[in-house]
Amino acid sequence: MTDEGTTGGLQGKRILVVEDEVIVAMLIEDILTDMGATVVGPAGRVGKALDLLGAEDVDAALLDVNLAGEITTPVAEELRRRGIPFAFATGYGAGGLPEGFAAQPILQKPFQERDLGQIMAQVLAA
Known part of the structure; x- marks a missing residue:
């Protein structure tokens, strides 16, 4: 059961998940969905994440820093450019x-x- 006081801000939000480990991505997706968010992705590669950013509306993002040796800096830079709040997972x-x-x-x-x-x-409230 989630604590509504700390996660109520996720209801109806679209969150891009960038994670290359399938089990971890599924876990994140399940948790965020249970908290009322809609998961965009997950994307396991930088190119896929950038494609999703170009095609989907996103309120926030969670980025694994390292996708099988591919650093997610280009995704972070694009999120920053668009003013979309995000956190890193590492x-x-x-x-x-x-x-x-x-x-x-x-x-x-x-x-x-x-x-x-x-x-x-926290990211969505910033």
């Missing part, structure tokens, strides 16, 4: 973020359901 902490994105919110892997809800609510 197991490397702030030191693993792409240059120029040290101030972005981080979902530390592994994460709990409430952590995902809180970080996305």
Whole structure:
């Protein structure tokens, strides 16, 4: 059961999920859907994420930093250019973020359901 106080801001929001690990992507999708969000994607490659950004309306995004060796900086730059709020998901902490994105919110892997809800609510409230 989710805590409505920390995740109520997700209801009806469209969230781009960029994650290359299928099981993790499915988990994120399930959690966000349970919180009332609509998942755009998930995208497992930078090109796919950029295509989705060009074709879909997105309120926020969650980006894995590293997609099988492909860093998601181009997606982060496009989100920033469009003024779409986002967080990074990484197991490397702030030191693993792409240059120029040290101030972005981080979902530390592994994460709990409430952590995902809180970080996305924080991103959407910013």
